Amino acid sequence: MIVIYGIKENLNPIKAKLSDVIHQSMQATLGMPEDKRIHRFIPMDKSDFYYPGGRSDNYTVIEINMMEGRQIETKKALIKSIFQNIENSLNISPVDIEITIKEQPKHCWGFRGITGDEVKDLKYEVNV
Template sequence: MAQIKIYGVREQLNPVKEQLSEVIHSCVVDAFELPADKKFHRFFPMSREDFRFPDGRTDRYTVIEISLFEGRTVEAKKQLIRLLFERIQHTLHISSQDVEITIFETPQHNWGIRGLPGDELALGYKVNI
């Protein structure tokens, strides 16, 4: 399970939402071996005045927050981060300087999905990768 939130300046994020979603999803599928139909993305386009970021970033600055069941190895998470930087830059021409990624892991029992605690779900895919 991966829930993904993407934040950016409205005028920059809205035109690339669909393509960015596809890129992010391809990275999660490749790094974590998630099934292709497990895609949960939320976009938060913001006005420039409400989205503060440090000097040295452009209006294409994008924040990606990924919430996961715990269990992936450090190497799998680093692979995801590498793939995201590489594919976002290659496909959307958004510099790695303008992308920040945070991974949040929580135990499966802290999730509620389809009426059950996450640790009681039959997932059909591996979490410990």
């Protein structure tokens, strides 16, 4: 699951394109299938969204929640791919993007009535 935060006036107009760009990186780097897009957008009032100096109102936070198992180099490649694709497709500078990967053990995920360590039919690899 991916959660994206930003100032609503800037985030709302680009939500669909940003979702496409992020998912393209997930597919290319992690091998995620097209139908595994789980994105949640949190458009915020500017008065509720504090961010570091040197950033513009395009500042966007992307939290990627995933089961543990990916190699460090794979996660770094994903982060760099997202930075590059956002800059190329949406003209938002990497300085205005913050990406955090949050990993949890497979047994801490629940979907389709089972836990992640019990699933046997994923259409993608976790240990990449």
